[in-house]
Amino acid sequence: MNQTMKRVLNTVLISAVSAGLLAGCGGGEGTKQPVDVQASAKPFEGEKLTIVTANHPWGDAIKEMVPQFEAKTGMKVDVQSFFEDQLTQKLTVQFTAGSASPDVYMYRPLQEAKLFFKNGWIQPLDDYAKKDDDYDFNDFSKAAVGSNTVDGKLTGIPIITEQHILYYRKDLLQKAGIPVPKTMDELIEAAKKLHDPKNEMYGFAARGQLSALVSQISSFMYSEGGEFMQGDKATLNTQESIKGMATYATLLKDYGPPGVLNMSWPQAIGVFAQGKAAFFADANSIYKNATDPEKSKIADHVGFALFPAGKAGSKPFNITSWGLTMNSKSANKDAAWEFMKWATSKEIVLATQKKGNPGARLSVWDNPEGTTAFPKEYADVTKETQKGGVDHSLPQINNVSEARDIIGAIVQKAISGEDIKAAADQANKEFQALIDKEKGK
Amino acid sequence: MMPTNWFDRNLKWIYTMPAVLFVLLMMVFPILYTVRISFYEWSMSATVPPKWVGLANYSALLSDIRFWSSVKNTFVFSIGALLAETVLGVAIAMLLYRDFRGKNFVKTLFLLPMVATPVAMGLVWLLIYEPSIGLANVLLKMFGLDPLLWIASPKQVIASLIVIDVWEWTPMISLIVMAGLSTLPAEPYEAADVDGATGWQKFFHLTLPMLRPTIIVAVMLRLIDVLKTFDIIYSTTQGGPNMKSETLNIYGYTLGFQYFKLGMASSLLVIFFALVMGLTLFMIWLRKRLEVSV
Numbered sequence: 001m002n003q004t005m006k007r008v009l010n011t012v013l014i015s016a017v018s019a020g021l022l023a024g025c026g027g028g029e030g031t032k033q034p035v036d037v038q039a040s041a042k043p044f045e046g047e048k049l050t051i052v053t054a055n056h057p058w059g060d061a062i063k064e065m066v067p068q069f070e071a072k073t074g075m076k077v078d079v080q081s082f083f084e085d086q087l088t089q090k091l092t093v094q095f096t097a098g099s100a101s102p103d104v105y106m107y108r109p110l111q112e113a114k115l116f117f118k119n120g121w122i123q124p125l126d127d128y129a130k131k132d133d134d135y136d137f138n139d140f141s142k143a144a145v146g147s148n149t150v151d152g153k154l155t156g157i158p159i160i161t162e163q164h165i166l167y168y169r170k171d172l173l174q175k176a177g178i179p180v181p182k183t184m185d186e187l188i189e190a191a192k193k194l195h196d197p198k199n200e201m202y203g204f205a206a207r208g209q210l211s212a213l214v215s216q217i218s219s220f221m222y223s224e225g226g227e228f229m230q231g232d233k234a235t236l237n238t239q240e241s242i243k244g245m246a247t248y249a250t251l252l253k254d255y256g257p258p259g260v261l262n263m264s265w266p267q268a269i270g271v272f273a274q275g276k277a278a279f280f281a282d283a284n285s286i287y288k289n290a291t292d293p294e295k296s297k298i299a300d301h302v303g304f305a306l307f308p309a310g311k312a313g314s315k316p317f318n319i320t321s322w323g324l325t326m327n328s329k330s331a332n333k334d335a336a337w338e339f340m341k342w343a344t345s346k347e348i349v350l351a352t353q354k355k356g357n358p359g360a361r362l363s364v365w366d367n368p369e370g371t372t373a374f375p376k377e378y379a380d381v382t383k384e385t386q387k388g389g390v391d392h393s394l395p396q397i398n399n400v401s402e403a404r405d406i407i408g409a410i411v412q413k414a415i416s417g418e419d420i421k422a423a424a425d426q427a428n429k430e431f432q433a434l435i436d437k438e439k440g441k
Numbered sequence: 442m443m444p445t446n447w448f449d450r451n452l453k454w455i456y457t458m459p460a461v462l463f464v465l466l467m468m469v470f471p472i473l474y475t476v477r478i479s480f481y482e483w484s485m486s487a488t489v490p491p492k493w494v495g496l497a498n499y500s501a502l503l504s505d506i507r508f509w510s511s512v513k514n515t516f517v518f519s520i521g522a523l524l525a526e527t528v529l530g531v532a533i534a535m536l537l538y539r540d541f542r543g544k545n546f547v548k549t550l551f552l553l554p555m556v557a558t559p560v561a562m563g564l565v566w567l568l569i570y571e572p573s574i575g576l577a578n579v580l581l582k583m584f585g586l587d588p589l590l591w592i593a594s595p596k597q598v599i600a601s602l603i604v605i606d607v608w609e610w611t612p613m614i615s616l617i618v619m620a621g622l623s624t625l626p627a628e629p630y631e632a633a634d635v636d637g638a639t640g641w642q643k644f645f646h647l648t649l650p651m652l653r654p655t656i657i658v659a660v661m662l663r664l665i666d667v668l669k670t671f672d673i674i675y676s677t678t679q680g681g682p683n684m685k686s687e688t689l690n691i692y693g694y695t696l697g698f699q700y701f702k703l704g705m706a707s708s709l710l711v712i713f714f715a716l717v718m719g720l721t722l723f724m725i726w727l728r729k730r731l732e733v734s735v
Contacts, residue, residue, distance in 0.1 A: 089698055096485045115701065120488035200573060210681050259572035259593030261682035276573065401699040405684075412683045416595055 045074035047335045050102040052091065053081050056322065058160055058357045059106065062343055065351065069342050075335060088112065095121040100329045103336040109147045109156055109323045110215075110394045111401075116325075117150045118398055123326040124153040128337045135341055136363075144360035146391035147320035156323030157344045158360035159352075162283035163307075163385040164219040164316035164393070167290060170303040172278050180305045184223065184247050187279065187308045191255040194278035203255030205268045205277035206248070208415060210408040211401070212264035213248075215393040216282065217411055219317050220244035223310035228395035228407065232439055234432040236407060237424040244310065245424070249414035261412060273297065281307070284382055285321060285358055291375065304381045318389025320360060358382065395431075398438050406430045472714065479708035484701040491704070498708035507684065508709065511692040518599055518688060519667045522606040526667075527660055529607065530614025531652075535644070537615065538622045555612045563676025566605050567592075570677070592678050595685040602686055605673050610666070614659045621655030622648075654732055661724040668717050689713045 053059030063079050070077055080102070082090055091105060095116075107116065116122045129137045144158035166187070168180060172194055181187040191203030207213040221227065226241030228234070235241055252260050257271045265282055269289045272280035273296035280290070284304070293299040307316035324343060330336045342348060349359040356373040364370040365386065371379035395403045410427045414420040448455065479498055483491035502508045537548055554562070569576045570591035578588035591601045625648070633643050671690045674680065680687035680695065687695075689709065697706030 092485060092698070092701075115484070118489070119484065119486040208682075209679075210684070257573065258588075259590050261595070262593035262678065271573075399700055401695075401701075405695075409683070412681075416683060 042072075042074035044332075044335045044338055047073075047075045047332055049075055049077045049104065049332070049335055049339055051077060051079045051339065052087070052102040052105040053079060054087050054106050054322065055081050055083050056106070056160070057355065058322065058352055061352045061355045061357060062348075065348065069339065072342075073338060075339070077339065091121075095119070095327070095329075098329060100327065100331045102327060103330040103332065104324060104326055104339055106159070106322055107156060107325050109158075109320050110392055110396075113148060113150050113155045113323075114396070114398045114400070117153070117155050120328055122155050123328040123330065123333060124155065125157065125326065125337075125340075126154045128341075129154055129157065132341065135345065139346070139363050140360045141318075141362055141386055143318045143386070143389055143391040144320045148323050156320075156325035157340055158320035158322075159324050159344060159349075159357075160285060160322040161319065161358055161360045161386075162285040162321045163318045163382055163389060164216070164281065165284045165307055165381050165385065166305040167272060167280040167282070167287070168303045168305055169275075169278050169298060169301050171298075171301040173303070180303065181279075181308050182306075184220075184308050184310045188247065188251065188255075191251055191279055195255040197258075200276050202257040202271065202277045204251040204279045204281070205257055205260075205263075205271045206252060206281050207264050207268050208252055208256070208260035208412070209262060209264045210412055211404040212408075213411055214404040214407050215317065217245050217248045217407075218390070218393040219281075219307055219315065220248045220310070222315035222317070222390050223307065223312055225310075225312035228403075229397070229431070229435060232435055234428045234435055236410065236431055237421070237428040240312070242420060242424050245411055246414065246420050247310070249411050249420060253415045253417070256415075261415060283321065284378065284385075287375075287378060288356065302375075304375070304378045306381055306384060314388075316385055316389050317391075317393035318385055319391060319393050362386075397435060399434060403431060403434060406434065475707045475714075476711055478703055479711050481704045483703045485703055494704065498705045499712070501705065502708055502712070507687070507692060510684065511687045511689050514599065514686060515668060515688040515690075518602060518606075518670070518686075519664070521599070521603045522610070522667050522670075523660065523664060525603065525607045526611045526614050526663060527656065529611045530659070531618050531656065533611065534615040534618035534622060535648075538619055551615065552612045554609045555616075557609075559609065559672035560676045562609060563605070563673050566673075567677050570601060592686070593682060595683040598678060598682065598686045602674060602677065605677070606667065606670060609673070610663060614663060617659040617662070618652065618655060621652050625651050654728065657724065657728045657731065661721065661728070664724065665717060665721055668713075668720070689716075 051062075053062065059079070059081050063081075066077050066079060069075070087106070088108075088111075091102075091107075094101070107113070113122070117124075129135065140158055141161065144161045145154070148154060148156045148158055166181070173180065173190070176193060178190045178193060179186075181190050187204075193203075194201065195203030207216050218228070221241045221244035224240045224244040224247070226235065226238055226244045228236065228241075257263075257277060260268075263271075265286055266289075269280060269282065269286055271277050273290050275297045287302070287304070288295075290296050290302045291299050296302075307314050324340055326333065326336050326340065344361075346361060346363060349361045350364050350367065350370055353359045353364050353370050354373050358374075359365075365379075365383055374382070394400050395407070397403055406427050410420065410423045413423040478491070480493060480495060481491035482494045482498070533551065537544065537551070570593075572578060572588065572590055572593055575591070577591060581588050589597055592598050629647050629651075630643060633647060638646070669690055670688065671694070674686055674688060674691055675694070678686045680691040690713070693706050693709045693713065696702045696709060
């Protein structure tokens, strides 16, 4: 009796402990079988989709509208949201493990399209997008689609676009009798005049953090005629590129707030919203941080202007910051496309844009209803910028993160007072090596 | 009767099995796998398989300026933090060891930084170090000093990070030293009193030598941890500005999860692992030697 008890006890103990150990290793997702399909009006009745979004106002807006989609199609849609940085890591790990979930996910085309596409994590969408005439794919802005194109293949549908613009303080400019700067020289002049560090008023605020600043210097470089790379050749140390970066570095070094080297956009727009900077340059999409009275002390005084012109004119970036794309391993691609088509249809883009998410459909921007969410000046500047602009704000290679760190170092060194030419020469060499390595494969 | 006998005979293996399995699965396997990946080039791609490159990752690292600057940053940060923590930790332990009213309350207070979530604390320090409105500069201005840039300055960033680490981990050294203090015999002190020794003499000639083994253990535990510091640095500077606070751990993370160079990241981690292992073995050897000589 005693022996038996002991044996039972042993077995139970061991299996319990080992089971506990192994439980952490499994990660299986129950596969779902479609319920028998008979209602032909709802061809996807009973299908289940997993969508992953960033913690972004667009994701929130879509989440609210998903029940409409579910009612229309009979699908069941599970929406998960993650912070920007965690999103990439989560997706990377899942895709490396060959996961069929999520079916559809939000991604940052300029940062991730090339690498994800190369790694086989993205389903090319050309056939889907052009299949439906109703969908009207040509309605999307050319530059926005350009951001989502790798090797001639469509990697995603643009959902959020952004343009580089100049934010300014109406009240300060008016008081000082300074007109809104239209050129780089005027901007530097105005920033200098309004810079008054003793009273904690700084001429110009923008990103100074290594990696974060790279997309911001792009417009400065383009507007002087510079570029990150041309073909397979790194062009960081051309006269034009250096001129653009030098302007940016000078603005931050001489007229910027203290501690700028550690600022990404939240800190930089924070300085502006606290009323401590006269000018602020960044993407238009984050304007609410400056115009929302709950976040900003100067909500009523924010002006929006076209990006100032350099030697080559005003050439700000005009890009897709977020796109929607499909997992190439998705078990039900037609259902996944059905969702994407719905989420990026004219009707839904209008609805999300009304909530302040600047979309990529030109017809929505031309629709007076489409701009109700935005201040008038903002809508005008955005529409104007959308006509031209450059479709990338980052170098177009696979390893964008590494390139960002190489390029960002030039500007950080310049802000710290080192020689920009030497820094650019050094970075150009490293950047060229990176490009060569990728082409070699 | 047979199975029971089998169980009885192998009981010692059976009961240790879960722990052994855990170590094998969660520690030994990942380490060996990391060593394996370190000989490959791999971007986590599903379509392009890992490519065998032999020692190329290692030689690339050894000629990489960023690697060497991260080695330097790791050591400057670790040694600086460790020295300050040991001196302060022992001092605080001596103060708290004496009897006074509210002793337990003060002790608990001192332990709080260690218990708090590091990333949350990193964010708090980010605000403290904010150059225009942060608490650190407000305090400096109150005392009539010039404000500093703290973590936003390439020159001050390591020192600023050391301050955070010292704030967070000094209590751990104090805790261990206090435990050591309570085991010290009373007789030597009585003898010293009879001989008329001053408080300082007692500290330097009695307490410190007798505490030496305890302090070495505390330093060793802390050393392993401080070399691996990640959370504090990542949540405040991510290695910036100008990569001046990029330690081995941060660089490894960047290589792996931002540049997707899994092979290179793994070889860095293998070197790092060897480094920590070597230092730990050295400390163990030192401790044995010192214990023998005491």
